[in-house]
Amino acid sequence: MSVSRENLLAVLDAHVHPLIGRGLVAAGAIASAEVVGDAARVVIELGFPSAGIRDALAQTLGAQINEQLGLVAELSIGSRIASHAARKNLEPLPGIRNIIAVASGKGGVGKSTVAANLALALAAEGARVGLLDADIYGPSQPRMLGVANFKPTSPDGKRMNPIAAHGIQVMSIGFLVGDDQPMIWRGPMVTQALGQLLNETVWDEVDYLVVDLPPGTGDIQLTLAQKIPVSGAVIVTTPQEIALLDARKGLQMFRRVEVPVLGIVENMAWYDCGDHRDYIFGEGGGARMAAQYGIELLGQLPLTTSIRQQMDDGRPTVIAAPESDIAQRYREIARRAAAQIAYGVPGAVFPTIEISDD
Incomplete structure (x- = not known):
């Protein structure tokens, strides 16, 4: 036959x-x-x-x-990675196919560490990747990626070339100001700075731009969600109830402005004590939150000294220990988030969200 x-x-x-x-x-x-x-x-x-x-x-x-x-x-x-923008009325940005916002409701949950390793994991999986450090008040990506002393060059005196770090393209306000220089800016100045970093950087055909947002649900988050074609958001939390409370606010903010939430990353989920795991911040909080809101738990990551040391050394885990269990967890998170963009992000009719000045 x-x-x-x-x-x-x-x-x-x-x-x-x-x-x-x-x-x-x-x-x-x-x-x-x-x-x-x-x-x-x-x-x-x-x-x-x-x-x-x-x-x-x-x-x-x-x-x-x-x-x-x-x-x-x-x-x-x-x-074959196509462009998937949540808001169909927003034009794609030059040189960028997809934008992934990495957010947290509160500080101290390891969001920037996750963002850096997520970007590097996407690159390890075969994508062209950029990383935008959108935390104007507290930029950390230059130090975490080992390029703190680098300065961007310009092709024309108007735009900036991103800094190359471990195979990805990086831009941060940290490249333009000193380590000890505070950004004493009000909200409009911060959002203007974000727009300049995003739009005046010459991104070289990246499949994914990972945006490391500051914690909370303020001006930068709203600007990103309303004016920039974000493909989806990743919420980072710890299992602790206090962290989950704020993470829920971040998730609901993205839902309100109709940016799909790709899933939750539960960071510091446990600490390995040799013969057993110690759930220092509680157990299963990320899974419960994912089930509550009908979204995916993208992955869980342990609390370890090695992750902190590697970030301090400017060589995140995906680069410093590519065969380790933690690096493989980051790569699985990257695949799941990217697959959600390609196959799991539903279409939606987007309402007009008005933010009052009161």
């Missing part, structure tokens, strides 16, 4: 990867598929960076094709 292309496509569409949530054909992931003799030649293009899962996916699909159709599978798996 001969095997048709339709038979091959049926097998491919029957495979529902958990990060995609639908068959590969239905997801538009099949770039080409043909049967040539006793071989199935398939080119798959996923909508998110996927270096960490390609081999396993190829092995699984190859076995299914061989078992069900009796063909030898010749598979090529790559990524």
Whole structure:
């Protein structure tokens, strides 16, 4: 019995990867598929960076094709990352396909550490990545990425080239002011500075721009949500009830302005004490919050000395210990967030949100 292309496509569409949530054909992931003799030649293009899962996916699909159709599978798996802006009325920014906002309701939960490692994890998965440090009052990314003493160059006297750090493009107000220079600015000046950092940086065709927001739900968050084509937000929290209380406010703020929340990262979830785990800040808070709001728990990260040391040294965990369990957790978080953008962000009708001056 001969095997048709339709038979091959049926097998491919029957495979529902958990990060995609639908068959590969239905997801538009099949770039080409043909049967040539006793071989199935398939080119798959996923909508998110996927270096960490390609081999396993190829092995699984190859076995299914061989078992069900009796063909030898010749598979090529790559990524084609499209632009997904939540607000359809906002124009994409030059050189940027997608924007991921990393937010927290309160300070001290490790948001900037997560943002840096998330950006590096997306790059490790095969994406072109930028990182914008939007914390104007307390920029930390230059120090965390080991480029604190760098200064941006300009191609034309008007715009700035981003700083290259560990394979990603970085911009921060920290590159333009001294470490001990306070930014004594009111809200409008801060939002203007954010706009300049974002729009006057020459981003070089990044698939994802990760924006490290300051904690809270103030001017910068609202400006980003209302005027910039954000693809989705990641909420960082610890399991502690006080942190979760503020994280819920951040989540609700993004929902109010119709920016999809890609999921929650629970940081400092436990501390390994050798033979057991100590849940210093409580247990399961991130999972309960995710279930409460019907969103995904993107991942959990431990409280460890190594993460702090690596950030202080300017070499975040994904770079300093790429094979470690923690680095792999960051990469899984990156894949899940990017897959949410590609396949899991629902369309919406966006209301006009008015912020009064009172």
